[in-house]
Each structure stands twice: as C-alpha cells, then as structure tokens.
Amino acid sequence: MSSRIRLKTVVIAALFGALSACASQPQDAAARGEVFDPYENANRGIHKFNLGVDRFLFRPASKGYVKIVPDPMVTSFNNFAENLSMPGQAVDYLLQGNLKQSGNALLQFLVNSTVGGFGLSRPADELNLPPVDTDFGETLHVWGFGEGAYVELPLYGPSTTRDAVGVVVNLFTNPIDFAPTRPAENLGLYAEVVRRMGDRGRYSDTVDSILYESADSYAQSRLIYLQNRRFELARDDEDAYLDLYSDPYADFDADPATDAYLDPYEDPYEDPYAE
Numbered sequence: 001m002s003s004r005i006r007l008k009t010v011v012i013a014a015l016f017g018a019l020s021a022c023a024s025q026p027q028d029a030a031a032r033g034e035v036f037d038p039y040e041n042a043n044r045g046i047h048k049f050n051l052g053v054d055r056f057l058f059r060p061a062s063k064g065y066v067k068i069v070p071d072p073m074v075t076s077f078n079n080f081a082e083n084l085s086m087p088g089q090a091v092d093y094l095l096q097g098n099l100k101q102s103g104n105a106l107l108q109f110l111v112n113s114t115v116g117g118f119g120l121s122r123p124a125d126e127l128n129l130p131p132v133d134t135d136f137g138e139t140l141h142v143w144g145f146g147e148g149a150y151v152e153l154p155l156y157g158p159s160t161t162r163d164a165v166g167v168v169v170n171l172f173t174n175p176i177d178f179a180p181t182r183p184a185e186n187l188g189l190y191a192e193v194v195r196r197m198g199d200r201g202r203y204s205d206t207v208d209s210i211l212y213e214s215a216d217s218y219a220q221s222r223l224i225y226l227q228n229r230r231f232e233l234a235r236d237d238e239d240a241y242l243d244l245y246s247d248p249y250a251d252f253d254a255d256p257a258t259d260a261y262l263d264p265y266e267d268p269y270e271d272p273y274a275e
Contacts, residue, residue, distance in 0.1 A: 030146070030147045030226075030230055033230075035150060035222065035223075035226065036147070036148075036149050036150060037149065037150040037222065038149050039149055039150075039151060043150065043151060043152040043218070044152075044218050046152045046153070046154055047152050047217070047218045047221070049154060050152065050154065050155065050157060051211060051217065053155060054211065055212075058197070058200060059200065059204070059208075061197060062196075062197040062198070062200035062201035062204070063201050063204055064201075065197045065198065065201050066197075066198060066201030066202055067201070074198045074201075074202070075198075076120040076121065077120075077191070077194050077195065077198060078194075078195045078198050078199075079112070079116075079119055079120055079121060079122050080118065080119045080120050080191055081188075081191035081192050081194060081195035082119070082195070083108075083109060083112045083113060083116070083118075083119025083122075084119065084174070084176060084187065084188045084191050085174065085188065085192075086105045086106070086108055086109035086112075086132065087105070087106070087109055087174055087175040087176055088170055088173060088174035088175070088176070088188075089105045089132055089133075089134050089135070090102045090103075090105035090106045090109070090175075091173055091174075091175065092134045092135060092136055092138065092139045092170075093105060093132075093134055095136075095139045095142075096134070096138070096139050096142045097142070101130065101132065101134070104129050104130055104132060105132045107124065107127075107129065108124040108129060108132060111123055111124040111127070112124050133232075135163075135166050135167075135170055136165070136166035136167075136169045136170045136173065137160075137162055137163035137165070137166025137167070138166070138232075138233060139166070140162050140165065140166060141162065141233050145162050146162065147160045147161070147162055147230075148160050148161025148162045149161050150222055150225075150226065151164055152218075152221075152222075153167070157221070157225075158221050158222060158224075158225035158226075159225075160226075160229070163229065171189065174188055176188060210224065
C-alpha cells in the first residue's frame with residue numbers, strides 16, 4: 001500500500017470518527033428548522049477569512065473568467081467537471097442502495113465521455129434519463145447520521161458536520177482518482193474549481209447581494225445553505241417530500257407562532273414591525 005493510499009485511509013477514518021459529534025445535535029432540530037451552531041465564533045472567523053479570499057481573489061478572477069471566456073465554453077467546462085463527478089456519484093448511489101441511479105450515473109458518464117467529447121457536451125440528456133445529483137453527505141443522511149453542527153469550511157463555505165465529512169470523503173473516493181492513467185493529478189479538483197468560478201461569475205450579482213449587501217452575511221449564508229440542503233435531502237423521505245410539494249408555500253423556515261415564512265434574502269436583524 002502506497003503512502004498516499006495510507007494517508008487517505010487515515011483521513012477518512014478520522015472523519016468518520018468526527019461523525020460522532022452529530023449525535024450531540026437534537027435529532028429533531030433540523031425537522032423543526034432550527035439552527036444548531038455551537039461553533040459560531042469560530043465559524044464567523046472562518047467566514048471573515050472566506051470573505052477576504054472572495055473579495056480580493058475569487059470574485060475578481062471569476063468575473064474576469066466569464067467575461068473573457070465565451071459563455072458556451074464556460075458551459076462546456078462546467079459539463080466536463082460534472083461529468084468527472086459521475087463515477088463518484090455512482091458509488092454514492094450504490095452505497096445508498098439506489099442501484100437504478102447508480103447505473104444511470106455510469107451510463108451518463110459513458111455516453112458523455114465518448115459521444116460528448118470527454119464530457120464537454122451532454123448528449124446523454126437526449127436519453128431523458130433522471131437527473132443525477134448526490135454526494136457522500138447525502139449517503140450519510142440515508143444511513144441515518146444526523147445533520148450535526150453547522151460549520152463553515154475554509155475556502156469552501158457553508159456546510160454541516162455531516163456534509164463536511166462528505167466533502168472530504170468525496171475527494172478520495174471517486175474511482176477516476178484510482179485510474180492507472182490520468183492526464184493530470186487531482187484533475188477532478190481542478191475541474192471543480194473552474195466550475196465554481198463559472199458559477200460565481202455567472203451569478204455574481206446574487207452572490208454579492210448575500211455576501212456584501214446584507215446586514216449579516218454570515219447569518220444569511222447559513223440560513224440559505226441549511227434551507228436549501230434540508231430541502232434537497234427531503235427527497236429521501238417520500239412522505240415529507242410529497243407533503244412539502246402539496247403546499248406550494250410550505251417551507252422549512254415557517255414560524256409556527258405567526259405562520260410567517262422567512263425570505264432567505266431578508267435582513268435577519270430588521271424589525272418586521274418597524275414603520
């Protein structure tokens with residue numbers, strides 16, 4: 001066993017050990033739409049660091065990228081990055097016991113990698129296959145691990161204890177990483193950075209409004225992440241998913257006392273009764 005593989009094994013084992021922290025969260029906190037953020041002080045420090053990196057590096061680089069590179073090429077690079085993630089997603093679906101979606105992910109990877117020119121285009125879309133979108137964080141959710149505490153990761157952004165473990169594990173478990181021949185080391189990681197640059201540049205106004213125009217960008221980012229992530233994972237619970245869709249105004253962040261629903265872009269410190 002090489003030193004690199006041994007290192008990966010140690011890291012993954014350590015991260016699984018960190019999942020024990022998820023047990024400290026009240027199990028129904030996520031279902032009630034509550035925020036479990038015991039590390040807020042540390043998270044805010046990391047958020048401040050991430051804001052500085054975004055303001056002086058990632059934001060200008062991303063805006064320059066989408067300005068210089070033609071939009072069809074940005075889309076092609078995004079497709080390439082997504083296609084590289086398909087084998088890893090197939091593994092996650094397999095671990096979730098979803099054989100159909102696992103096969104679907106592999107089929108899309110095969111079609112897009114061949115007919116689609118290494119994934120730069122998506123001819124598999126013409127097959128009308130179900131969309132593929134999962135990760136190891138969702139696998140842990142299917143296995144019954146709780147959401148855990150909210151955390152903000154350096155350079156990555158909002159996450160939870162469970163999803164942070166998923167992020168790191170996915171870096172090590174994509175079958176492409178173990179292929180005997182690869183054009184570049186950590187190709188998937190580089191492709192994902194380029195994809196994120198494309199998204200950051202394309203949706204710059206929306207991201208800027210959250211990070212730089214809200215009264216508390218940390219609270220806003222936390223709210224939006226948890227709201228969206230919980231909604232995504234509700235797909236695993238068919239009854240909850242159907243209930244959510246049965247009412248178009250249903251939302252995880254309803255206030256049971258006032259029957260009001262939270263706007264993710266609303267200033268969390270604004271008095272709603274102020275004139």
